[in-house]
Amino acid sequence: MKPNKYITCLIIDDEPSSQKVLQHFIKETDVLFLKETCNNAAEAFKYLQLNNAIDLLFLDINMPQQSGLDFYKSLKNPPKVIFTTAYSQYAVDGFEVNAIDYLLKTISYERFLTAIHKILNSTDTSNTNNFTILKENKTLHKVFFKDIQYIEAFGDYVKVHTEEKTITTHSTFSGFIENLPDNFLRIHKSFSINLNKMNHLSGNQITVDSHTIPIGQTYKKTVLKALNL
Numbered sequence: 001m002k003p004n005k006y007i008t009c010l011i012i013d014d015e016p017s018s019q020k021v022l023q024h025f026i027k028e029t030d031v032l033f034l035k036e037t038c039n040n041a042a043e044a045f046k047y048l049q050l051n052n053a054i055d056l057l058f059l060d061i062n063m064p065q066q067s068g069l070d071f072y073k074s075l076k077n078p079p080k081v082i083f084t085t086a087y088s089q090y091a092v093d094g095f096e097v098n099a100i101d102y103l104l105k106t107i108s109y110e111r112f113l114t115a116i117h118k119i120l121n122s123t124d125t126s127n128t129n130n131f132t133i134l135k136e137n138k139t140l141h142k143v144f145f146k147d148i149q150y151i152e153a154f155g156d157y158v159k160v161h162t163e164e165k166t167i168t169t170h171s172t173f174s175g176f177i178e179n180l181p182d183n184f185l186r187i188h189k190s191f192s193i194n195l196n197k198m199n200h201l202s203g204n205q206i207t208v209d210s211h212t213i214p215i216g217q218t219y220k221k222t223v224l225k226a227l228n229l
Helices: 015-028 041-050 068-074 088-096 109-120 173-177 218-228
Strands: 007-012 032-038 056-060 080-085 101-104 131-136 139-144 148-154 157-162 166-170 184-188 191-194 200-204 205-208 211-214
Touching: 007 015, 007 041, 015 032, 015 056, 032 041, 041 068, 056 068, 088 109, 088 131, 109 166, 131 166, 148 211, 184 211, 184 218, 191 205, 191 211
Parallel strands: 007 032, 007 056, 056 080, 080 101
Antiparallel strands: 131 139, 148 157, 148 191, 157 166, 184 191, 200 205, 205 211
């Protein structure tokens, strides 16, 4: 019998052998409950449209017609995801969408349990963590929000400035700042600052640590209100 609180799962994989492995592992793990197994993204999409009570996807990345990664990005309110694939080069892409974990086939039960423990020990893996993972070229950087001084728009990229370094990552500016904690404030069309790093305001400029950043005219009222001025 399953416990009152369990994690409902959906397997999406086009390989029967991989499906059987995951089905067995889920059955052996009391906290998990498998709702369905889908052979491709189209089947999974149809299932999710009709069934909302899915907490976790075991999603193969390399599938015909539509990759697991593209499928996951297309979901408006996606469940948590653990990617499974035989190709290690997809790991970076998995972290880009805040995947819980990445399991490289052939999967052992011990490695499977490690991924499940990450879910059980996490809160919200999307927006409430105290850090973010940034991709710059082929390198992943773990950056704590408390260490970010300010964010700067840079064409199709954003520059994330910390005291130690500046990381340039591919993202829209508006999309990036949507996922920042409440202590970040947009002060210009191209700048958002960490209020905890602010030193002082003078005229139409804010000093953040040793950096002077302009306040956009259309953002001035919002900035003053946020600072209770």
